[in-house]
Amino acid sequence: MTRPRPDSPTLFELPVRPDFTLEREAMRDGRLPVAGTDEAGRGPLAGPVVAAAVILDPDSIPDGLDDSKRLDAGARERVFADILSHAVAVSFASVSALSIDAADIRKASLEAMRRSVATLCVQPLMVLADGRDVPPGLICLGRAIVKGDQRSQSIAAASIVAKVVRDRMMARAGACDLRYGFEVHMGYATERHRTAISAHGPASRLHRLSFAPFRLAEPVG
Template sequence: MTRSRSDSLLLPLDTGKPDFAAERRLMRDGIPHIVGIDEAGRGPLAGPVVAAAVILDPERIPDGLDDSKRLTARKREELFDIILKTALASGIASVAAPSIDATDILKAALEAMRRATCGLSILPGHALIDGRDVPRGLPCPGTAVIKGDQRSVSIAAASILAKVSRDRMMAQAGRHYPVYGLETHAGYGTAFHRSAMQTHGPVVGLHRFSFAPLKNRDI
């Protein structure tokens, strides 16, 4: 995976909030419809990895956009609805645990990003992707941006859509498999979750068997 453009096009990272500076620089170069891309769920022991792609309307950028990890659950939910209402286009996609096990979590995350972007109703002119890698198969050139969800509001918006979507998926899974407490920890390796796996065993299709402790059968 290679960057097609240096992330130096962004302003230096500071302790402030993400902004629209990188998008405006690209737009001044004649590139329309800048899409921000991010994912949620690389680290959990269960559930899918979920990605989102967002093309914000430059005239209707929601207030309060930030890295989803720096927002409360209530604020993420609030912004989720606002983003969907105001964005020019958005896409959400997931890759399930069996596919993560069949490849690896990085490949699965990049594939989810690709699917989310290819599902947009508007063809993007350039993609800003959180992290170090540009997914193969995007419909436009892309730039990998380290800590992008803290630097670009488009990536921050995508991080919110991905996080809220995944949390909702895990809450639904929790209703099907109540002994694991998925609605509280979203599949991460908490002491409660690990104890539940020891007691009840893992669920095929839900748990990631390529992740420790399942990979080492240390449960």
């Protein structure tokens, strides 16, 4: 199967903040509604990868939409609330650490994106997906957008939803298991996290044993 050719901008072509240009192009082609999808959590040592899909209302786009990595936690929470209040449809899905280990993080991320699109309450006619790959099995036409969360407001909205939802999941995991500090580092490979892993080993069902430093070591606890 031939990989869809991504829409790859140069550094100087990126807008200062994402806009609605790509969505309006799709709308002019008769592909309305347009959904954006993105994931959060590809890099951590623990927790699920979470994806979201968002269909924005062209007449009521929330202020402050941007790549979730360029917003602090407070700003993400504020924009997240606005997205839920004003979007036509919002959905999210996750793929667990166990499933990540059974496949790989790329496939798991794409599957989470597919699931998030499939569970939207409004079916899109076009999906703009962050990255180099269109998630396999979409219910409609898809387009891969490199650095999409910095170009498309729909993808930026999805990136914010995915990040906020995943952070809340990891905060809950931290409250249930006090050994690792998940609520602080969200599963990323910080010094505190690595020190806790050295002391306690990996947590069952939470740590990704296919990632270094585990390499399929036996979980404990």
